[in-house]
Amino acid sequence: MWNIVKDPTVTKPVKELKDKWKLLPAFLQVKGLVNQHVDSFNYFITVDIKKILMANSKITSDADPLFYMKYLNIHIGNPDVEEGFNVTKPTCPHECRLRDMTYSAPITVDIEYTRGQQRVVRNNVPIGRMPIMLRSSKCVLTGKSPAELAKLNECPHDPGGYFIVNGIEKVILCQEQLSKNRMIVEEDSKGGIACQVTSSTHERKTRTNIIVKHGHYYLKHNSFSEDIPIAIVFKAMGVESDQEIVQMIGTDDHTLSVFAPSLEECHRAQVYTQTQALRWMGNKIKQRRIWGGGPKKTPIEEARDLLITTILAHIPTEQFTFKVKAMYMALMVRRIIEAQTNPKLIDDRDYYGNKRVELAGSLLSLLFEDLFKRFNSELKMIADKNIPKIKAAQFDIIKHMRQDQITNGLITAISTGNWTVKRFKMERVGVTQVLSRLSYISALGMMTRINSQFEKTRKVSGPRSLQPSQWGMLCPSDTPEGESCGLVKNLALMTHITTDMEEEPLIKLAFNLGVEDVHLLSGEELSHPDVYMVFLNGGILGVIKDYQRLVHTFRILRRAGYINEFVSIFPNHTHRCVYIASDGGRLCRPYIIVKGGRPMVTQAHLEELNRGVRQFEDFIHDGLIEYLDVNEENDSNVALYQTSISVETTHLEIEPFTLLGVCAGLIPYPHHNQSPRNTYQCAMGKQAMGTIGLNQRNRIDTLLYLLAYPHRPMVKSRTIELINFEQLPAGQNATVAVMSYSGYDIEDAIVMNKASLDRGFGRCLVYRSQKCTLKRYTNQTFDRVLGPMIDATTRKPIWKHEVLDADGISAPGERVESRQVVVNKSMPAVTMNPIQTTPGQPQQVEHREVPIVYKGLEPSYVEKVMISSNNEEAFLIKLLMRQTRRPEIGDKFSSRHGQKGVVGLIAQQEDMPFNDQGICPDLIMNPHGYPSRMTVGKLLELVGGKAGVLEGKFHYGTAFGGSSIHEISKELIKNGFNYLGKDTLTSGITGEHLSGYIYFGPIYYQKLKHMVMDKIHARARGPRAVLTRQPTEGRSREGGLRLGEMERDCLIGHGASMLLLERLMLSSDAFQVDVCNQCGLLGYSGWCHYCQSSRQIASIQIPYACKLLFQELQSMNIIPRLKLSKYFD
Amino acid sequence: MDIISEKRTRVQLREYDVIDTETTDFPHTYPGYDDAWSQDKFEKKFKVNIIKKEDLNLEYDMIGVDAAITNAIRRILLAEIPTMAVEKVFIYNNTSIVQDEVLAHRLGLIPIKADPRLFEYRQEGDAEGTAEDTLEFQLQIKCTKNPHAPKDATTPEDLFKNSKVYSGHMKWIPIENQGELYKDSDIKTVYDDILIAKLRPGHELDMKMHCVKGIGKDHAKFSPVATASYRLLPEITLLREIEGEQADRLAKCFSNGVIEVVNYPDGRRVAKVKNARKDTCSRNVFQHDDLKDSVKLTRVKDHFICSVESTGALPPDTLVCEAIKVLMGKCRLFLNELDSAGVGRL
Structure with a gap:
């Protein structure tokens, strides 16, 4: 489709587009950062759920042929909560978070059914509740202004896209997998070539293989006990003549000679007709236990059924004609031969065009369909059972529709992450995760x-390494280190994930554009070398x-908006095929269209965008920008910069920095850093404390870290602006001197200025919540909360209860020390059996104290107390406890360049070096951190920040762009500073001039969540485990420090036997036992019970x-x- | 100047390093130089010039003194001159969104105008405080809706009353006879426009604060100076005559007014050092290969340009005097220690 234009204007340079990046905020405005989740969920609750309903719309009963129930429609209501019986009230996400409830909406259906002889139509019958994704079309937050969101206690910057289940925010992670319904030709472990297709339809998921064994071709499928020669399968599909088979596969000499043995094998098996072939196959079917279910089938019927439903299930079979399926299989064989x-x-499994991303919506739809089917079969069973019974009231199926099955099914799946779909034999764990709220x-x-x-344990590098086809779709930096390196990936900034689309119009269109229907073709025409085959979603x-015309017209129609913008079309010349894809889960990304060497987007368009008269969508509608998926991207010629546009260029990148993801976008000048440093920062940025959302003070999370004085970074990037990091920052601009100081700065330790800490640098707030529920039990007893216990002599509350208010709950503002009670709860001693009451006397119930006790080295303050109720428990009490911490030695800090370090020394301000203006650094970093890490970005951030501070502006460190060093140097010179950013410093200790120039300026530092106070641990004496009497394990249990195997080996090596004895026994679980030397058994208090004597008893010490x-x-x-025996003998 | 005396009196700034930074004027460093300390020599050499004296800022030159002495004064200014600052906050009510600890921290950092010399240090373990060692402030404020707010008001300042709490809202409460001893203008916050917290209707602050005397070593809030520092006097020597475009370029490498380009009668334009004191030691001349060898940048080792920025409790000149007093006290203490240890004086 590259039209070589002979227009002389092409050679004329086109003016560089300014502010092309402004398309990005426009894109994010309409798409949002987590659009993929929301889109897919919206698709599920509006479209997919209706399809599921229609596919399973009728319930009949075996007991009464006249009985039926038909679903007419399905709706998802608005999110609400049940307050008492059948009373509901609209809710908002924050309420659900606080009250530990599920943010869900009722699923209602319209049904038509028979009650006796009557036909009844009922609308809005609830069948369960659907957890609602935040910011989806059913969520109360959609379309609200920031002010309205504030009223709902919601942060306007919160991306949404997660669920709230029992008060916990849960994300359904995107799952990457190999695309379904596509042929993959690959080499198996023995070096043979195989072609594999994983077919997936609504009913079934099967895998069909065609393999080569000793030069013969076989069909391999797990419902057959052995591999079936391919010619037999063709015959079973009704392609009985060998000529037909060969015509489908290919008639060139090579193919013929390679395929001939397979035909021969069929003849040897004496299979000539379809019936013979089916019988042959039927005898090879693995016997599966079938309970009851229908009349027994003959092998022929079974084999035919299998061919229709299971083998290549995604190719439809109409009225037992297997033509298309046979052609598909022939193509598979041809691919192998080639x-x-x-x-x-041979296909590359790791090529990203062969991957699909499964999102919340499609995962939920699998689950919902399973639950809905189970719901229906249960209804049918009830109908079967109840209709024959004769009762006063007629059988009314509506009374048997229980809501809890679907509700609980969805809620447990989301809250545990266990996705079990029986019909696909799918059992996945860890699909959902708790949304990490450590930082925004x-x-x-x-x-x-x-x-x-992919399994984490397998040792293959392919799936883990960065594939060139991931360019622009996945962030090259953001992946964890260690076992899941390269398997867990992150989306780049502009990636969009498609949802399923209607195929019908595309099929019609393709035929209208000259595609000859496969049904009308013979095998010969299909494998003709002149033609290209056309595929739609694998079929x-x-x-x-003339494939070029097809592709070209198709694209024109798409750009004109006649076809959905996410449909992709691309020719594959090695396959001689044109693939059209409209399926969900493809990654795609917008590009500026280039025609005749000129980008379609002009400066005028961008100005319109600036003025707000043009939206991103308009760019798409006007055919200026289009989405390309990974496959189509590889059929295009994309210019990275406008200057590199040539005649062949088809597209222009919007902005190169969008190839990075959200986390990598925070790094200033990442293109100057060594790449692993960016990866480290991506992991560390998630541990930085700061601001988690504008509603952070209204939240009651189990753990929350906040910074007292967060800063906007002096050196920012476009990504930082786009993701609102400046509104929700996590870090502070520290004035850094890169120099050696004191020796407490080795191994990446940093020296901090005490005065800076006094003034609030690195000060953080740690919030922890305490939860308590007051239950009501079956025997009419209930938990209670009592006021503080008063000391008899002083008439004051005892120390433990000092912080309690009169209601038995600690009051806000109270300082709580370790082991003090915050909620004085007591529980009835008997909760199960009814209590015997003597009539006349008031009921006396014995209670056992189960107080909620605060534990922690440092005291906390009660910030707020929430008393509420939720669905199950009568009362829910939540307390928010607060600690304020200033940095101390050992706290972990990091810059934005993967350079972490702990505080090694807190130095007095007067001891710190100062420059000519008297500025002292907040933090001193050892220059040894630079050479081996090669984080040049950090050096640039420092000068950029310094110039920014002096000029009163923010500099940009955007990837592949940003303020240039020349610009920055000029500003430094203008302000009387050295152009390299090095200052003359005076030692604060000696008062003399330092003999080197010191690199000095602000760098954005993040305080990481790892703090000494949470980790410090030592023990001399302490608790022991009950069973072994050895010291307990772990800091939380005040455990001992283990002398492990290797340490033990060390002591053995030194021959320090007495030390060993002390460490392993005396300091652990030494125990005095009486041993009878006669029988060798343990005695007890000087008496051997076995020998019935005390003569030979000796007392020794052994480990318990x-x-x-x-x-x-x-x-x-x-x-x-x-x-x-005696030691000294 | 010969090489030795240059080494002794000048710090030289080279392109990549600084040399001769250390003090060497003690006996026997260099042969032929008598560096023994003598009162006469010191008095002859020692000079203090006050360059600039404002309410809060002081710039003065100290010439002819060792770096150790200047630095000691600086260190004492930062860390050992006492001031009064909020140390204890008694919060009776705080319904604002600012956490108690953060609020207390902010209050602590507000500079208090009160002469610390009139107060004692508070005894350890004393929670109450007396009139001699404590100043009490009160902050009682409540934010309400402004009933007379204009209809089209959108800003919190218009809509609400007391939406912002400033240091000016802190009220001094005299204890015992403090009311007679000090005037209201003696004891207050230095600035009354420091933002402490933002409130919204219904939010209320009610607290008492105790200010005590303390030193900067203990906490930066007690430091009487925003900063105290010094630099060495820069010196620029042009090693050759630089003229024309090079002269302009040279002048641009330094701060304004450091290098001037003189128009000679014969039409040549030649660079001359006008005022090296204004130089910020940015060494930007080393950017230019053709100029870097024609300029020598040095700093005078015993000429300190000191600057003191007071936070407002005491004027900066008083602070320097106080610092010298503290230094003298330390010397005296040291001499007494020497005496009691039986080590003879010089």
């Missing part, structure tokens, strides 16, 4: 995450002679665990006997 001679034709970035980063289905449509082992061995009939 790949055998030309290894280039971590929440945002989670929404763009893509999880790969054969037909053939076309050892004694325990002996006793446990005895309990399984193994007698360990001890033999004692």
Whole structure:
């Protein structure tokens, strides 16, 4: 489609488009950062759910042929909560978060059914509740202004796209998988070529393989006990003549000679007709246990059924004509034959065009369909059972529709992350995750995450490495380190994920554009070398002679808006095919269309955008910008910059920095850094504390870290502006001196200025919540909260209850120390059995104290107390506890360049060096951090920040752009500073001039969540485990510090036997036992029970665990006997 | 100047490093130089010039003194001159969104105008405080809706009363006889426009604060100076005559007024050093390969340009005097220690 234009204007340089990046905010305005989740959920609740309903719309009963129930329509209501019986009230997400409820809406259906002889139509019958995704079309937050959102206690910058289930925010992660219904030719472990198709329809998911064994072609499928020769399958499909088979596959000499043995094998098996072939296959079917279910089928019927429903299930079979399916299979064989001679034709599994991303909507629809089917079959069972019974009231199926099955099914799946779909034999765990609210970035980063289905344990590098086809779709930097490296990926800034689209109009269009219908073709025409085959979503449509015209017209129609903008079309010349794709889960990305060497978007368009008269959508409608998916992208010639446009160029990149994701977008000058540093920062940016949302003070989270004085970064990037990081920052601009100081700065430790800390640098607030529910029990008893216990002598509350208010709950503002009670709850001693009451006397119920106790090294303050109720419990009490912390030695900080370090020293201000203006650094960093890490971006950030501070403006460090060093240097010189950013400093200790120039300026530093106070741990004496009497494990249980195997080996190596004895026994679980030297068994208080004597008893010290082992061995009939001898003999 | 005396008296700024930074004027560093300390020599050499004296800022030159002495004064200014600052906050009510601890921290950092010399340090463990060691402030404020707000008002300032709490809202409460000893103008916050918190209708602050005397070493809020620092006097020597375009370029490498380009009668334009003191030691001349060898940048080792910025409790000149007093006290203490240790004086 590259029209070589002979127009002389092409050679004339086109004026560079200014502010092309402004398309990006326009894009994000309409799409949003987490649009993929919201879009797919919207598609599910508006379109997909109706399709599911229609596919399962009728319930009949075996008991009464006249009975039926038909679903007419389905709706998802507005989110509400049930307050008491059948009373509902509209709700908002924040209420659900606080009250530990599920943000869900009722699913109602319109039904038509028979009651006795009557036909009844009922509308809006509830069948369950659907958790609602935030910011989806059914969510109360959509379309609200920031002020309205504030009224609902919601942060306007919150991206949405997650669910609230039982008060917990849950994200359904995007799942990456190999695309369904596509042929993949690959090499198997033995070096043979195989072609694999994973077919997926609403009913079934099967995998069909065609393999080569000893030069013969076979069909391999797990419903057959052995591989079926391919010619037999063709015959079973009704292609009985060998000529026909060969015509379908290909008639050139090579193909013929390669395929001939397979035909021969069929003859040897003496299969000539369809019936014979079906019988042959039927005998090879694996016997599956079928309970009851219908009359027994003959092998022929079974084989035919299998061919229709299971083998290549995505190719429809109409009235037992297998023609298309046979052609598809023939193509698979042809692909193998071609790949055998030309290894280039083997497909790359890791190529991103072969991948599809499964989103919340499609995962939910799988689950919902399963639940809905189960719901229907249960209704049918009830109908079968109840209709024959004769009752006073007529059988009314509506009374048997229970809501909880669908509701609970959806809620448990989302809250546990276990996705079990029986009909697909799908059992996935960890599909959902709790939305990390450590920082705004971590929440945002989670929404763009893509999880790969690939096993983490396998040692192959292919799926983990960066594929060139991921360009622009996935962030090259943002991936975790370690086991899931490269398997967990993140979307780039402009990536869009498609949803399913109607195929019908596309098929019609393709035929109108000259595609010859596959149904009208013979095998010969299909494999003719002159034609290109046309595929739609993996199914054969037909053939076309002039494929270029098809592709070209198709694209014109798409640009004109006659076809959905997300439909992609591209020719594959090695396959000699044209693929049209309209399926969901493809990654795509907008590009500026270039025609005749000129970008279609002009400066005038951008000005219109600036003035607000043009939206991003208008660019699409006007055919200036179009979406390309990975496959079509590879058929295009995309220029990265306007200057590099040539005659062949078809598209122009909107902005190169959009190839990075959200987390990598925070890094200033990432293109100057060594690439792993950017990856490290992507992981660390998620641990930085700061602001998590504008509603952060209204939230009661289990753990929340906030910065007291967060800053906007001095050096920002376009991405930072686009994701509102400046409104929700996480870090502070620290004045940094890059120099060596004191020796407490080795190994990346940083030295901090005490005065800066006094003034609030790095000060953070840690919020923790305490939860308590007051239940009502079946025996009419209930939990209660009592006021503080008063000391008899002083008439004041006892120390433990000092912070309690009169109502037994700690009051806001109260300082709580470790082991003090915050809620004085007590529980009835008996909750199950009814209580015997003596009549006349008031009921006396015994209560047991179960107080909520605060634990922590440092005291906390109660920030707020919430008393509410939720669906199950009568009362819900939540307390928010607050701690304010200033940085201390050992707290972890990091810049935005993957350079983390702990505080090694807090130095007095007067000891810090100062420059000629008297400025002291907030933080001193050792220059050894630079050479090996090569984080040049950090150097640039420092000068950029310094110039920005002096000029009173923010500099840009946008990837592949940003303020240039020359610009920055000029500003420094203008303000009387050295052009390199190096200052003359005076030592604060000696008062003399420092003999080097010091790189000095502001760098944005993040305080990471790892703080010494949460980790510090030591123990001398303490609690022991009950069973082994050894010290407990872990900081939370005040555990001991383990002397492990390797440490033990070390002591053995040194021969320090007494130390070993002390560490492993005396300091752990030493125990005095009496051993009978006669029988070798353990005695008790100087008496051997076995020997019935005390003569040979000796008292020795052994580890309690050892004694325990002996006793446990005895309990399984193994007698360990001890033999004692004198040490000095 | 010969090489040795240049080494002794000048710090030289080279392109990539600074040399001769260390103080060497003590005996036996260089042969032939008598560096023994003598009162006469010191008195002859020592000079203090006050360059600029404002309410809060002071710039003065100290010439002929060792870096250690100047630095000691600077260090004492930063860390050891006492001032009064809010140390204890008794919060009776705080319904604003600012957390108690953050609010207390902010209050602590507000500079208080009160002469610390008139007060004692508070005894350790004393929670109440007395008139001699404590100043009490009160902050009681409540935000309400403004009933007379204009109809089209949108800003919180118009819509609400007391939507912002400033340091000016802090009221001094005299304890015991403090009311007689000090005037209202003696004891207050230095600035009354420091934003403490923002309130919305229904929010209320009610708290009492105790100001005590403390030193900057303990907490930066007690530091009497915003900063105190010094720099060495820059010196620029042109090693050759620089003229024409090069002269203009040279002048651009320095701050305004450092280099002037003189028009000679014969039409030549030649660079001359006008006022090296204004130079910021940015060394930008080293950018130019043709100029970098024709300029020598040095700094005078015993000429300190000191600057003191007071936070407002005491005027900066008083602070310097106080600092010297503290230094003298330290010296005296040290001498006494020497005496008691039986080590003879010089």
